[in-house]
Amino acid sequence: MIRAASLRSLDAIAAARLDAARQAAMGVFAYAGYALVEPSVVAPADIFLERLGERFRRQTCFFEDGTGQELCLRPEITIPVCRLALDGGYDGSSELKQRYAGSVFRLAADGAGALTQSAQAGVEFLGGSDAACADASIIALALKALEACGIDETRVVLGDAGAFGDLLAGLALSDRQRTRLMRLFDAHGSTLPEMLEAESAEAPAPRRVDLGRARIEVEAELDARKLTLTGGRSPEDVALRIADRAGREQARHLPEEVRRVLWKMFGRAAPIADAAAKMEVFFRDIGVPSGTADRLSALHTALVAAGVDTSQIVYDAQVHAPLGYYTGLEFRIETARVTVAGGGRYDALVGELAGRPAWRVPAVGCALFLDAIAGLTP
Amino acid sequence: MSEGIIAIPSKGRLKDECLALLARAGFAIAAPAERSYETTIPALPGVRVLLISAGEIAERIVRGDFHLGVTGMDVLRERQGVLAGVHRNIVEMVGEDGPVAVCPLGFGPARLVTAVPESWLDCAAMDDLREIADEIRARQHRPLRVATKYVRLTRAFFAQHLIADYRIVLSTGATEAAPASGLADMIVDITTSGATLKDNALKVLEDGKIFASEATLVLGPPGPLWQDMPGGIAQLTRAIAAAVHREGNAAGALAMVSGRVAA
Numbered sequence: 152m153i154r155a156a157s158l159r160s161l162d163a164i165a166a167a168r169l170d171a172a173r174q175a176a177m178g179v180f181a182y183a184g185y186a187l188v189e190p191s192v193v194a195p196a197d198i199f200l201e202r203l204g205e206r207f208r209r210q211t212c213f214f215e216d217g218t219g220q221e222l223c224l225r226p227e228i229t230i231p232v233c234r235l236a237l238d239g240g241y242d243g244s245s246e247l248k249q250r251y252a253g254s255v256f257r258l259a260a261d262g263a264g265a266l267t268q269s270a271q272a273g274v275e276f277l278g279g280s281d282a283a284c285a286d287a288s289i290i291a292l293a294l295k296a297l298e299a300c301g302i303d304e305t306r307v308v309l310g311d312a313g314a315f316g317d318l319l320a321g322l323a324l325s326d327r328q329r330t331r332l333m334r335l336f337d338a339h340g341s342t343l344p345e346m347l348e349a350e351s352a353e354a355p356a357p358r359r360v361d362l363g364r365a366r367i368e369v370e371a372e373l374d375a376r377k378l379t380l381t382g383g384r385s386p387e388d389v390a391l392r393i394a395d396r397a398g399r400e401q402a403r404h405l406p407e408e409v410r411r412v413l414w415k416m417f418g419r420a421a422p423i424a425d426a427a428a429k430m431e432v433f434f435r436d437i438g439v440p441s442g443t444a445d446r447l448s449a450l451h452t453a454l455v456a457a458g459v460d461t462s463q464i465v466y467d468a469q470v471h472a473p474l475g476y477y478t479g480l481e482f483r484i485e486t487a488r489v490t491v492a493g494g495g496r497y498d499a500l501v502g503e504l505a506g507r508p509a510w511r512v513p514a515v516g517c518a519l520f521l522d523a524i525a526g527l528t529p
Numbered sequence: 530m531s532e533g534i535i536a537i538p539s540k541g542r543l544k545d546e547c548l549a550l551l552a553r554a555g556f557a558i559a560a561p562a563e564r565s566y567e568t569t570i571p572a573l574p575g576v577r578v579l580l581i582s583a584g585e586i587a588e589r590i591v592r593g594d595f596h597l598g599v600t601g602m603d604v605l606r607e608r609q610g611v612l613a614g615v616h617r618n619i620v621e622m623v624g625e626d627g628p629v630a631v632c633p634l635g636f637g638p639a640r641l642v643t644a645v646p647e648s649w650l651d652c653a654a655m656d657d658l659r660e661i662a663d664e665i666r667a668r669q670h671r672p673l674r675v676a677t678k679y680v681r682l683t684r685a686f687f688a689q690h691l692i693a694d695y696r697i698v699l700s701t702g703a704t705e706a707a708p709a710s711g712l713a714d715m716i717v718d719i720t721t722s723g724a725t726l727k728d729n730a731l732k733v734l735e736d737g738k739i740f741a742s743e744a745t746l747v748l749g750p751p752g753p754l755w756q757d758m759p760g761g762i763a764q765l766t767r768a769i770a771a772a773v774h775r776e777g778n779a780a781g782a783l784a785m786v787s788g789r790v791a792a
Contacts, residue, residue: 200672200696209688330663338691369650378648378730382714383669384661392651392660 159268159522168525169270173252175299176272176519183292185250185274190231192254196221198234198504210257212266224256224266229476229516232275233501243501243512247277252521272296273494273518277501283446285515286480286496287453293484293492293517294459300524302486306463309423309482310470312495314430314443316478318416321439322409327395331403341469344414347405365390412437419468423451426466446479476500480515489527492519532575533759535597536590539566539580543744546636547599554768576761583744590628593752596762602630603641603679603719603742610681612689612739620781629748631766631782632775637744638721641679643686643737645715646708647730654735655690658715662694665714676700676713679739683717686739705729746770748786758787 161169181187196213211226225231228251241247252272259265274292279285290307297305315336319329332343339346369390373380380386415437421429427448434441447466454461470481472495479496494517502510537547537558551557551570558578561568566580579595587604589595602623606612609624621630645652652661662673673695677683680697687695698713705725707713717739720726726733746769749755763783770779 209684334691372650373648376647378646380648381646381708381711382649382665382674384649384665388664388668389649389651392657392664396651396657 158266165525168528169521172300172519172521172524172528173270173272175301176296176521177250177252179292179296179299180250180272180274183248183274183295185248185276188232188235188249188251189253190225190228190235190251192225192256193222194225194231194234196223198230199223199226210259212256212258226257227255228253228271228273228518229275229497230500230504232516233277233504233514236275236277237501237505241277241501243278243510245278248274249277250274270521271518272521273516275514275516277512277514279513279515281453282479282496282513282515283449283453284457285513286450287457287459289494289515289517290454290464290482291457291459293494293519296519297484297486297491297524300519301528302491302524304486305491306465306485307482308465308467308470308485309480310467311443311446311479312471312477312481313446313479314416314441314468315471317434317441317443318412318439321434321437321441322412323406324409328405332405336471337475340471341417344410344417347410347413360394360396362390362394365394369393416468419466421466423447423454423461423464423466427451430466430468450480476503482517486527489523490520491523491527492517494518531757531759532577533597533762533765534577534579534595534754535599535762535765536579536581536586536595537599538583538586538744540582543583543599543601543637544580546634546744550634550636550769550772554765554772556765556768570761570765573761573765575759576765590747590749591624593749593754596749596754596759597766598628598747598749599634599744600747601637601639601742602633602740602745603639603682605630605745605747606740606742607679607682610685612682612685620778620785622785623747626750628750629782629785631746631748632770632773632778634744634746634769635773637742639719639742640721641682641717641719641739641742642726642733643715643717643739644705644720644726644731644733647732652734655692655737658734658737659690659692662692666694672696673715674698674713675715675717676704676707677717678704679717679719682739686717690736705731748782755786 199211211223213221213223216222232249232251236247250273254268254270256266256268259267276285276289294305319332335346336343369386373386416433419429419433427444430447431444434443451461454464470483472481472493476497476499477495478498481495482493483490484492496515498511498513501512501514502508538544548558556570556572558570559568561580568578570576570578583600584604586598586600587608590598590600591608605623609627611624623630645658649661652658665671665673675683675695676698678699678701680699683697698707700707700712704716704718706729707716708731709729716731723733748766766783767779770776
């Protein structure tokens, strides 16, 4: 027997509630100058496959249409909005403000994978040259939209994806270890230190092979066994990796000091007013240069300038969304322990979608979770 | 009392082994009429026997078309998207509300494995594969391509190993030829002796064995078919399990199923 997915149908009362939240949020976004766009609910699989973090990807529902094209139900809307902007000829040289409302579809992460649908309304702000101002304007806009939905008792929890990157760049780690830690952070989020603790038990014995020797050995072995390299890989690729293989074992072997610092960083949380000073001390103590304190300080100033009540905003180093594209600010907004909105900065996404990885387009956005909001309003 | 339905493989070694097993269990089937895919068990009136392909048995037992079936765990797990080890002595529910695997039957062995070209001298384990996927992305600006017909199991297994950047190329026949022909870089496929892999210059990764599979006796999932329990089905389940010395499994599985009947 095939079990029916827990699909969502709304009766008149529930639909009216959802519609009220959507209208209220979209009205605020429109007033702030965000133009309406309507990206398709169904998207070619590629645009998500290539950009989403692993944790999120497992939650995406892929299928084929009658022509054999691989499609998916959109699991989020930021990527389609950026894709749409690029298709419309957006070149990053100007500000582009867009709003949308619609459903996202995700498979439950419990392994059974039932399909769920939920409604969002959000904005994407591309090309804003002052990052702190743009970030603050998005947080302010999200709070204003929530207020329009009747939700004013909110708490903003924010993180800085750049802080983890700075930390990795500044610690004595190999590139291999950095890539691996970044991937694990994306996959495991705030449980990363526990996860590293568990695996540190195994102590590997690394062996280094000189590249020159690896080249000779690879050529000789391919020749002797009459093997042809397939998959477009060259003997040089294989030799490089053989020479480098010891590096992987070392990548698993994190110095005690690094694990200690990660624990310490993940324990950091502070009201936004104190966050910059706190992170400044943290990075100074471990001797790692970081732009985090400056970013947090600029963000705090911009939030105050935007008229946001900052007493309900906290910085928490553990905040990390599994989307895999945030590069700076990440935040979620809670009320009565329910998350009602989320968002962040994704400066690399537009360039990656355009096939130009080095192209940075400043971008920040947020989404309101309308089902959660409709469930809270009387 | 309603009639019971058992489905068994319609061709090849699986069919022969299955017929031999039924005979050993004391319930030999009557030879089906020419071109007929249905027959009976003379010693067990009230039970219909369908002869269909193992893949179709997996599909249809999940759908609830039969009480009892014999099929491979590989196709059953792929149908349900369930990644798990083989538990010889444990009655296993395949998927939530799914069919119940009563016991392995000792024939039709196969391993589902991850295999790469032997020429990839730098690739011995799944960790290597993840790095090669990164390398192919960086150097050739494309994802690693994996040929398989086990799409869901491949996705689940690769996710376990945190490999995200790859693309599945659906391959329903001669999958092992895919790397040489250029259709894909590597494969996930069933192998019995490993000889075909070797002939195609492929090697199995150290930690790339997804699971071992064999022909398995399966009871269908809860559904309209279980309004009442056809007596012949319980008897047949017990006899087949006894013939492979797994009487305990039959008792456990039947208890699970009668729980469903009661509910």
